[in-house]
Amino acid sequence: MPKRTDTRAFEVTQPLSKRDTVRAAANAKIPRWYNPWVHLAFPSLVGLGMITASVALLRAPTWLELLTVPVVFLLANFDEWHIHRNVLHRRTWPLEVLYWRHTPEHHVIFVRDDMAMRGTREFRLVLIPFYGILAIFVTTLPLTAALWWLLSPNVALLWVATSMGYVVAYEWLHLSYHLPATSRVGRSRVVRWLRAHHAWHHTPELMQRWNFNVTIPLADWVLGTTHPDTRRAA
Ligand SMILES: [Zn+2]
Ligand SMILES: [Zn+2]
Numbered sequence: 001m002p003k004r005t006d007t008r009a010f011e012v013t014q015p016l017s018k019r020d021t022v023r024a025a026a027n028a029k030i031p032r033w034y035n036p037w038v039h040l041a042f043p044s045l046v047g048l049g050m051i052t053a054s055v056a057l058l059r060a061p062t063w064l065e066l067l068t069v070p071v072v073f074l075l076a077n078f079d080e081w082h083i084h085r086n087v088l089h090r091r092t093w094p095l096e097v098l099y100w101r102h103t104p105e106h107h108v109i110f111v112r113d114d115m116a117m118r119g120t121r122e123f124r125l126v127l128i129p130f131y132g133i134l135a136i137f138v139t140t141l142p143l144t145a146a147l148w149w150l151l152s153p154n155v156a157l158l159w160v161a162t163s164m165g166y167v168v169a170y171e172w173l174h175l176s177y178h179l180p181a182t183s184r185v186g187r188s189r190v191v192r193w194l195r196a197h198h199a200w201h202h203t204p205e206l207m208q209r210w211n212f213n214v215t216i217p218l219a220d221w222v223l224g225t226t227h228p229d230t231r232r233a234a
Contacts, residue, residue: 023125072159076163081212103207174214181195194215211226
């Protein structure tokens with residue numbers, strides 16, 4: 001068994017001066033050529049393109065095949081919970097980069113009462129690496145092939161469409177929680193409701209135990225990991 005990552009140093013809300021230092025260091029690492037709009041557009045266009053192609057290739061899906069969509073959504077929601085808790089919050093080979101970008105960086109810079117990015121370049125501190133969506137598509141190809149041959153091409157296509165849609169939703173929602181609460185997107189009812197769940201997770205003292213869903217807090221609800229104060233605070 002690998003040793004559990006010691007994250008105690010990050011489980012304390014840092015004073016603003018310390019957070020600003022971490023923020024400045026993180027921002028200094030962003031290459032000059034970084035374009036936040038390309039970073040946002042790339043996974044969005046890849047995801048929406050995959051969805052369009054998959055749906056176009058469907059051949060008269062049955063109701064049973066269409067059940068793939070809610071089933072994959074449910075599984076993805078639990079997977080999001082698992083990856084967030086066990087990969088983003090605990091160093092896990094070979095995905096250490098995700099831990100370093102999340103626990104000592106994303107969580108130190110953005111805290112419950114200071115969630116907003118200070119400019120579009122900070123998209124880099126919120127979005128997953130731009131190639132993430134392609135990596136997910138490629139690493140799950142064996143599963144896609146298995147569904148294609150063992151169940152049906154329609155099931156495989158619906159799996160691709162739903163999983164890619166999930167990744168895009170994750171990116172858009174997470175980004176929207178870190179927009180200023182006064183912005184047009186930030187003010188919307190849905191975003192406000194979902195942001196409260198994620199903002200509570202951005203309490204360093206609570207982040208290792210509570211509110212791991214970033215999209216819809218379903219797995220948190222089922223597994224009892226929604227912090228009791230989440231809604232009271234919202
Ligand atoms: Zn966040
Ligand atoms: Zn987290």
